[in-house]
Amino acid sequence: MKHVPSEIWRNISSEACTDTGFTGLSLSLVSKFVHAASEPVKLQSVALFGPHRITAFDSFLLEVPAHLRRVRYLFISCHSLPTDGVKASRRDQAEVEEQITGAIRRILVNVAEYVEVLEIHAPSDTFYGGPNLPSLPIPLIPFPRLTDLATNGNSHPMRRLVPLHANMNSNSERSLYPRLRNWHLTQVPFLFSNAEMFDFISKLAPFLTHLRISGIGYDESFPNELAAALGIEYSHHGHQFPTDTEFGRLPSSVQKVYVKPSSCDSGGECGTSALTYDETMADLEGLNQLEDERFVLLKAYKRAEERVGTGTADWESAVRGEEGCWSLRDKLPSDGHIEYEDSEFNELEGGNDSGPFD
Numbered sequence: 001m002k003h004v005p006s007e008i009w010r011n012i013s014s015e016a017c018t019d020t021g022f023t024g025l026s027l028s029l030v031s032k033f034v035h036a037a038s039e040p041v042k043l044q045s046v047a048l049f050g051p052h053r054i055t056a057f058d059s060f061l062l063e064v065p066a067h068l069r070r071v072r073y074l075f076i077s078c079h080s081l082p083t084d085g086v087k088a089s090r091r092d093q094a095e096v097e098e099q100i101t102g103a104i105r106r107i108l109v110n111v112a113e114y115v116e117v118l119e120i121h122a123p124s125d126t127f128y129g130g131p132n133l134p135s136l137p138i139p140l141i142p143f144p145r146l147t148d149l150a151t152n153g154n155s156h157p158m159r160r161l162v163p164l165h166a167n168m169n170s171n172s173e174r175s176l177y178p179r180l181r182n183w184h185l186t187q188v189p190f191l192f193s194n195a196e197m198f199d200f201i202s203k204l205a206p207f208l209t210h211l212r213i214s215g216i217g218y219d220e221s222f223p224n225e226l227a228a229a230l231g232i233e234y235s236h237h238g239h240q241f242p243t244d245t246e247f248g249r250l251p252s253s254v255q256k257v258y259v260k261p262s263s264c265d266s267g268g269e270c271g272t273s274a275l276t277y278d279e280t281m282a283d284l285e286g287l288n289q290l291e292d293e294r295f296v297l298l299k300a301y302k303r304a305e306e307r308v309g310t311g312t313a314d315w316e317s318a319v320r321g322e323e324g325c326w327s328l329r330d331k332l333p334s335d336g337h338i339e340y341e342d343s344e345f346n347e348l349e350g351g352n353d354s355g356p357f358d
Contacts, residue, residue: 045073047312050080051100058103061110071111073319075312076104077121101126112143119150119315142176148318150184180205184212184325194225195248202251209255210326217262218276223283232292259284261300264340281338291334299330300340
């Protein structure tokens with residue numbers, strides 16, 4: 001074993017360390033030689049579930065020399081694994097959320113230079129910068145190598161966006177995510193109007209090629225504003241959004257926009273009706289009938305599929321260069337209809353009363 005150059009062992013370790021972090025930890029325990037050879041890539045791939053693991057990794061990183069913090073593949077979810085047996089009480093959740101948001105911010109700052117694949121399911125205010133800055137589902141720091149990103153939404157619909165920072169324009173040399181190609185919004189970020197959201201995406205990731213937006217349900221304006229973002233002329237109940245303006249347009253590099261509707265009874269806010277959902281679905285179907293190859297309408301979620309942040313399957317697919325959530329197997333044909341589960345009650349996990357760290 002020792003006759004093999006350490007560079008070769010490092011390359012072997014790099015190819016092996018593409019899981020949730022188990023392989024990197026295991027290699028470090030084999031022998032002193034393998035520990036030393038694999039040390040530069042031990043943290044290459046890391047998946048963190050729940051407050052305890054996130055805060056522990058944050059503390060651990062502070063002890064790691066900067067040149068060994070080369071995390072290329074990172075998954076962070078505030079949801080604990082079922083096997084952890086760790087569940088914050090309602091009374092303690094505010095304190096836990098404060099700890100976890102600080103830990104997530106520090107982790108990302110410490111690893112941003114090298115991260116290539118990133119999935120984040122964080123509390124709503126993790127990246128809130130104060131009353132004069134927007135609360136966002138992503139950090140406004142440079143990720144020079146990031147190619148694949150998945151982020152959850154935000155639960156503060158009334159907070160308005162301030163003008164974007166100067167370094168967030170569409171100039172590829174100054175954008176924060178210059179290499180980002182695939183971005184999956186696993187939940188709708190409610191703080192934006194749709195046009196603001198698309199404009200924001202364009203400024204952050206000017207060379208984006210694939211965008212997926214999941215959980216669309218009770219948003220009548222979404223189909224029309226998406227059409228405008230792609231430069232498609234589409235009339236929504238007799239009203240057509242302008243397509244000759246740059247604001248709200250997605251980058252010209254975008255090849256596909258995937259839309260995954262929610263199940264009927266999972267996306268509504270208080271006071272919304274099934275009629276609003278039906279109208280939104282009808283307009284998505286109408287947009288799909290235009291047969292623009294950039295628009296991909298997927299089958300609606302089943303209720304049991306909608307709890308995001310509890311699995312790493314799509315993230316691991318991105319690490320391995322596989323299709324994952326970008327597969328076309330659930331694509332509806334142009335004359336297809338969205339089918340959904342219609343129920344008076346959300347039966348998932350006994351209802352919607354679970355906290356953000358369950």
